[in-house]
Each structure stands twice: as C-alpha cells, then as structure tokens.
Amino acid sequence: PLKHNSELFTLTYGALVTQLCKDYENDEEVNKQLDKILLFRISLLFFHFSRGYNIGVRLIEDFLARSSVGRCHDFRETADVIAKVAFKMYLGITPSVTNWSPAGDEFSLILESNPLVDFVELPDNHSNLVYSSLLCGVLRGALEMVQMAVDVRFAQDTLRGDNVTEIRMKFIKRIEENLPVGDE
Amino acid sequence: MAIFSVYVVNKAGGLIYQYDNYVPRAEVEKTFSFPLDLVLKIYDEKLVVSFGQRDGIRVGHAVLSINGVDVNGKYTAEGKDILEYLKDPANYPVSIKFGRPRLSSNEKLMLASMFHSLFAIGSQLSPEVGSSGIEMLETDVFKLHCFQTLTGIKFIVLADPRQSGIDALLRKIYEIYSDFALKNPFYSLEMPIRCELFDQNLKSALEIAEKAGTFGPGS
Numbered sequence: 457p458l459k460h461n462s463e464l465f466t467l468t469y470g471a472l473v474t475q476l477c478k479d480y481e482n483d484e485e486v487n488k489q490l491d492k493i494l495l496f497r498i499s500l501l502f503f504h505f506s507r508g509y510n511i512g513v514r515l516i517e518d519f520l521a522r523s524s525v526g527r528c529h530d531f532r533e534t535a536d537v538i539a540k541v542a543f544k545m546y547l548g549i550t551p552s553v554t555n556w557s558p559a560g561d562e563f564s565l566i567l568e569s570n571p572l573v574d575f576v577e578l579p580d581n582h583s584n585l586v587y588s589s590l591l592c593g594v595l596r597g598a599l600e601m602v603q604m605a606v607d608v609r610f611a612q613d614t615l616r617g618d619n620v621t622e623i624r625m626k627f628i629k630r631i632e633e634n635l636p637v638g639d640e
Numbered sequence: 641m642a643i644f645s646v647y648v649v650n651k652a653g654g655l656i657y658q659y660d661n662y663v664p665r666a667e668v669e670k671t672f673s674f675p676l677d678l679v680l681k682i683y684d685e686k687l688v689v690s691f692g693q694r695d696g697i698r699v700g701h702a703v704l705s706i707n708g709v710d711v712n713g714k715y716t717a718e719g720k721d722i723l724e725y726l727k728d729p730a731n732y733p734v735s736i737k738f739g740r741p742r743l744s745s746n747e748k749l750m751l752a753s754m755f756h757s758l759f760a761i762g763s764q765l766s767p768e769v770g771s772s773g774i775e776m777l778e779t780d781v782f783k784l785h786c787f788q789t790l791t792g793i794k795f796i797v798l799a800d801p802r803q804s805g806i807d808a809l810l811r812k813i814y815e816i817y818s819d820f821a822l823k824n825p826f827y828s829l830e831m832p833i834r835c836e837l838f839d840q841n842l843k844s845a846l847e848i849a850e851k852a853g854t855f856g857p858g859s
C-alpha cells in the first residue's frame with residue numbers, strides 16, 4: 457500500500473501504451489498485449505489504493521468488463537464464480553469451495569497458500585496481516601457493488617503457520633438501495 | 641455511418657460523462673439588410689425563428705452567432721439584447737447564423753436523468769418476469785443503445801440506425817472505463833469523469849467502430 461502518485465500513474469500506464477503502440481502496428485495488437493498484462497492492471501490498483509475495499513469496488517468492474525459472467529442468482533453461484541472465474545483470472549489458482557453452513561449463507565475458500573504471497577515479497581512479519589485483510593476488503597468491496605453485503609475473514613492462514621489458507625465468506629444481506637433495474 | 645454521441649450515467653441517474661463525436665449541424669449564415677424579414681421570438685432562453693422560413697433557415701432554428709461571434713442565449717457576446725440590436729438600422733447589414741439549437745450541459749443532464757427513470761419502464765411493462773430495462777430506443781434518424789452493468793452504470797451510445805457493432809462498442813467502453821477512469825487514483829466513483837486517458841481511448845474506440853462497422857463478434 458502506497459500513497460497516490462499521479463505522475464507515476466501517467467508514467468506507467470501512459471508509457472506502456474505508448475511503447476506498445478510503437479512496438480505493434482495496429483491497435484488490435486496493442487489491445488491484445490494490454491489484455492495479457494492483467495497483473496499489471498491489477499498492480500496499478502494495488503499501487504494507488506491502500507484499502508482493500510477501495511480496490512474491490514474498482515476491481516469488480518475490471519472483472520465484469522472482461523469476463524462474461526451474468527448476475528448470480530444465489531450464494532452458491534457467487535461462490536463458484538469467485539473461485540472458478542475470479543481467482544483463476546487474477547491469481548491463476550482455483551480455490552476449493554467447501555464447509556457450507558446448513559443455511560447456505562456461509563462457505564470457505566481453501567487455498568494451498570496465501571495467494572498474495574506468490575506475487576508480493578513481504579519484507580517483515582506484520583505485513584502479513586495487512587495483505588490478508590487487504591484481500592478481505594477486496595472481496596467485500598467487489599460484492600457490495602453487485603448489491604451483496606458480505607463478511608469476509610481469514611479463518612486460517614499459512615502465513616501464520618496454519619496448514620492451509622481458509623477464507624470464510626458469509627452472506628449478510630442483499631443491498632436494496634440503488635438496485636439496478638432489470639435482471640439479465 | 642456515424643456514431644453521434646456517448647453518455648455515461650451513474651447509479652443514481654446522474655450524467656458523469658458526455659461526448660459528442662459527430663453532430664450533424666444544419667447551419668445557415670446569411671447577411672441581412674434592414675428590416676429583418678424573419679420574425680424572432682424568445683423560447684427557452686434562446687432566440688428562435690417563429691415565422692419567415694427561407695433559404696434553409698427554418699422555424700425553430702436559433703440564432704447561433706452574429707457577425708461571426710457566438711451569441712449567449714438571447715444576448716450577444718457583449719451582453720446586448722439581440723432583439724434590441726436588430727431593431728436598430730445602424731447595425732445593418734448584419735450577418736446572422738441560424739441553426740438547430742445545441743443542447744446545453746444542463747439540458748443533457750436533465751435528459752440523461754430522464755432516460756435513467758424511463759429505463760425502468762422497460763422492465764415494469766414487461767409481461768415476463770426479469771426483463772431488462774430499455775436496451776434500444778429507435779427514431780427515424782438515430783438509434784440509442786443502452787448497456788447497464790451489473791453494478792448499475794449505464795453506457796449509452798447514439799448512432800446512425802445503420803451502424804453495426806454497437807453492442808461490442810458498449811462493452812469496449814466499459815473496459816475503457818474500468819481501465820482509465822477507475823484505475824486513475826484521482827477519480828472518485830460516481831463522479832464526473834475527467835480523465836484524459838479515458839477521453840483519448842474512447843475517441844479511438846469510436847473511430848475504430850465507425851470504420852470497421854463492427855468492433856468484434858456480435859453486432
């Protein structure tokens with residue numbers, strides 16, 4: 457998490473696009489290259505927004521604009537999309553969806569390791585918790601934008617010595633304000 | 641084949657972005673001698689022709705400029721009342737440009753907000769459950785295409801009825817929004833979009849859509 461820096465944003469994204477335009481003859485090719493640089497786009501978000509929630513409310517649009525998922529009709533569908541599409545797309549891994557509550561309003565995502573560790577070098581111990589809570593905020597913010605209030609927490613974390621990393625997600629309620637009209 | 645304009649409306653129905661790509665303007669500039677043979681009247685803070693249609697100047701056309709200088713509603717750029725100005729023979733000969741009145745920013749804001757409310761009618765009128773809102777509005781001179789995201793933002797494109805590829809273009813605009821507005825640290829959600837990279841990329845996308853006639857799979 458870093459402070460905002462407008463010059464850096466312009467430099468990084470602007471320079472990248474300019475360079476790609478020079479390297480590739482047509483815009484279609486440039487776009488293909490930009491699509492490949494998924495991690496770069498995501499890292500831009502992580503760079504500029506210190507709170508996971510602020511990243512999540514923006515990441516959801518990146519996700520919806522680029523995947524063809526429609527609206528989820530229940531929490532089980534949501535769990536599947538998060539595990540099989542979103543995690544796969546952004547982190548290249550597919551956590552397993554397990555430990556459903558009897559009411560079907562709570563489930564766990566089980567991962568071999570903390571996903572952010574693969575992409576981030578943690579300089580010292582207490583940063584672990586920062587990155588874990590970041591991911592919780594991302595998921596919470598993203599789902600809020602599609603009218604779902606959820607609670608997200610790390611039940612287990614390999615960074616803390618547990619065997620697996622377990623993210624527990626609980627459905628609180630549907631957000632009724634400013635509900636977009638019409639369902640696909 | 642043309643794409644006329646793009647509107648982006650936030651979840652609350654507020655217009656956060658508007659771009660006029662191509663606006664056909666039937667404008668006529670003529671030199672007149674005293675007395676003016678057109679009857680002008682004030683309508684909605686603008687000076688419009690109410691009688692005396694001729695030479696391409698039509699009833700409803702507004703006074704756009706006088707002697708080459710754009711007017712400000714019913715006043716000249718210097719603040720003089722135009723009707724008074726035109727009553728004085730000393731001001732003639734005068735060159736006046738007439739044309740279809742341009743939509744002001746406020747008018748665009750109101751129309752976008754009105755469309756946001758109307759959008760809901762699509763699903764309310766629907767005989768079946770779970771209908772979307774209005775996806776297309778068609779007149780004899782243009783088609784309005786609307787795409788609402790799952791997060792409630794609407795991307796609206798007005799285009800020539802024969803223009804294809806608008807569905808793909810709407811999704812491309814969504815991508816451009818997610819890249820160049822949302823990842824800009826100075827842009828706040830739901831606020832007017834004032835991001836240069838967004839403007840630039842949007843313009844290229846419109847150019848590509850117009851040339852190709854289609855932006856990708858689907859129409």
